[in-house]
Amino acid sequence: MRAMVYRGPYRVRVEDKPRPVIEHPNDAIVRVQLAAICGSDLHLYHGMMPDTRVGHTFGHEFIGVVDEVGSSVQNLSVGDRVMVPFNIYCGSCFFCARGLFSNCHNVNPNATAVGGIYGYSHTTGGYDGGQSEYVRVPFADVGPSVIPDWLEDEDALLMTDALSTGYFGAQIADIHEGDTVAVLGAGPVGLYAARSAWLMGAGRVVVIDHLQERLEKARTFAHAEVLNFTEVDDVVVTMKKLTEHLGFDRVIDAVGAEADGNLTQHLTSARFKLQGGSPVALNWAIDGVRKGGTVSVVGAYGPIFTSVKFGDAMNKGLTLRMNQAPVKRQWPRLLEHIRNGYLKPSDIVTHRFPLEDIAEAYHVFSAKLDGCIKPLIVPSAD
Structure with missing residues (x-):
C-alpha cells in the first residue's frame, strides 16, 4: 500500500x-x-x-x-x-x-x-x-x-x-447559562470549542489568536468575538477589561504545546526527550479566568512540563479540568x-x-x- x-x-x-x-x-x-x-x-x-x-x-x-x-x-x-x-x-x-x-x-x-x-x-x-x-x-x-x-x-x-475534542473542551469547562467564555487558539479544536460553548448556554464567547484568517473563521463559524493578541500590550489585562476586570468565568486552552517550539524545546526534545511545550497559553488561561472559575485544557502537551502558575491557580480557587477527549x-x-x-x-x-x-x-x-x-x-x- x-x-x-x-x-x-x-x-x-x-x-x-x-x-x-x-x-x-x-x-x-x-x-x-x-x-x-x-x-x-x-x-x-x-x-x-x-x-x-x-x-x-x-x-x-x-x-x-x-x-x-x-x-x-x-x-x-x-x-x-x-x-x-x-x-x-x-x-x-x-x-x-x-x-x-x-x-x-x-x-x-x-x-x-x-x-x-x-x-x-x-x-x-x-x-x-x-x-x-x-x-x-x-x-x-x-x-x-x-x-x-x-x-x-x-x-x-x-x-x-477535532470536533469531539472541541466539544469535550467546552463540556469539561462546566459552562453555566450566561457564562463568559474565552477560547485560546482558533485552530479547528478552538473553533469547535467556541461553537460548542453556545450549545451549552454561554452568554458571551471570545476567541483569542493571532492569525487573521483563523480569527475570521471564529467570527463566521463560531459566531464569537475575537481578540488578536498581537494587537494589545497585555493579553491578560485585556481579558480583564472585557469582563469588568473580573476575568472570564471559563477559559478553554485549545493551544497546548506550541508546535513550532523554541530553541530550548528543540534541544531538550531531540537530545533529552523532555518536550512538554511552552506554558504561555496555559498561564494566560490561569491569569485570565476569574477567581473561582474553571480552566479547561484540551490542547496537547508533552509529558515534562514546567513553569505553570500553579500557585496562582490554587490561590484563585480555580478548577482545572483536562484530558485527551x-x-x-x-x-x-x-x-x-x-x-x-x-x-x-x-x-x-x-x-x-x-x-x-x-x-x-x-x-x-x-x-x-x-x-x-x-x-x-x-x-x-x-
Missing part, C-alpha cells in the same frame, strides 16, 4: 509499505477513504515529540470501509463504512468501564497516563495511523462505529478527533446537533490534498500558507 512515512523533522513522504494484516482476532483492516492532518501532528513533523521513529505513519483522524475482520469481531462486517475515534482502547479495563477511553490501561505499554493513539509516536503505543491506504484497527468491536447513512464523509471524519462518548450528542442543523463540522475545512502530495500538505499547514486551517488527505486506494 501507499502510506505517509516519517523520515525525520520536516521530512515526510509517501512510500510503499506492507499492507497491514490481522494480528489479533479482534482486529479489523480498514481501507481509508478520508484522513486529516491535525495541529498536534505538527509536533511530530517538527521533531518535537519523543520517540517519533523513522518509518512511522501519522494520522489519527480517518474514516474508511472495513476491508477485513478478525474471527472474533461481531459488530462490524466487511463493507461497513466506519468512523474510527483517535483513541485506541479495550473497552473493559477499570478506566474504560468509567468512560475514560483515552486513559485505557491495556493498549499502551509505554505510558501509564494516556492510552493508545493512532499514528502518534511510540509514546502512545506505536500504532501506525490513517494517512495511508489501509490501517489496522485493534479492538474493532469497541472503537469504530458505522457511519449513519445521512452523515457526510467529511463531517464524519471531523468527529474522529474520550471521543466516542461525545458522538451521540454530536450526531444530534449535526442532524438538527446546529453544527456543520466540514465548514472549517480549507484544503484537500491527495495522499501522494502529503509533503506539500504538511508544508502548507505547518507554514500556515494560503489560509490553511484544516487540511484533509484523500488516499487513492480502490
Whole structure:
C-alpha cells in the first residue's frame, strides 16, 4: 500500500509499505477513504515529540470501509463504512468501564497516563495511523462505529478527533447559562470549542489568536468575538477589561504545546526527550479566568512540563479540568446537533490534498500558507 512515512523533522513522504494484516482476532483492516492532518501532528513533523521513529505513519483522524475482520469481531462486517475515534482502547479495563477511553490501561505499554493513539509516536503505543491506504484497527468491536447513512464523509471524519475534542473542551469547562467564555487558539479544536460553548448556554464567547484568517473563521463559524493578541500590550489585562476586570468565568486552552517550539524545546526534545511545550497559553488561561472559575485544557502537551502558575491557580480557587477527549462518548450528542442543523463540522475545512502530495500538505499547514486551517488527505486506494 501507499502510506505517509516519517523520515525525520520536516521530512515526510509517501512510500510503499506492507499492507497491514490481522494480528489479533479482534482486529479489523480498514481501507481509508478520508484522513486529516491535525495541529498536534505538527509536533511530530517538527521533531518535537519523543520517540517519533523513522518509518512511522501519522494520522489519527480517518474514516474508511472495513476491508477485513478478525474471527472474533461481531459488530462490524466487511463493507461497513466506519468512523474510527483517535483513541485506541479495550473497552473493559477499570478506566474504560468509567468512560475514560483515552486513559485505557491495556493498549499502551509505554505510558501509564494516556492510552493508545493512532499514528502518534511510540509514546502512545506505536500504532501506525490513517494517512495511508489501509490501517489496522485493534479492538474493532469497541472503537469504530458505522457511519449513519445521512452523515457526510467529511463531517464524519471531523468527529474522529477535532470536533469531539472541541466539544469535550467546552463540556469539561462546566459552562453555566450566561457564562463568559474565552477560547485560546482558533485552530479547528478552538473553533469547535467556541461553537460548542453556545450549545451549552454561554452568554458571551471570545476567541483569542493571532492569525487573521483563523480569527475570521471564529467570527463566521463560531459566531464569537475575537481578540488578536498581537494587537494589545497585555493579553491578560485585556481579558480583564472585557469582563469588568473580573476575568472570564471559563477559559478553554485549545493551544497546548506550541508546535513550532523554541530553541530550548528543540534541544531538550531531540537530545533529552523532555518536550512538554511552552506554558504561555496555559498561564494566560490561569491569569485570565476569574477567581473561582474553571480552566479547561484540551490542547496537547508533552509529558515534562514546567513553569505553570500553579500557585496562582490554587490561590484563585480555580478548577482545572483536562484530558485527551474520550471521543466516542461525545458522538451521540454530536450526531444530534449535526442532524438538527446546529453544527456543520466540514465548514472549517480549507484544503484537500491527495495522499501522494502529503509533503506539500504538511508544508502548507505547518507554514500556515494560503489560509490553511484544516487540511484533509484523500488516499487513492480502490
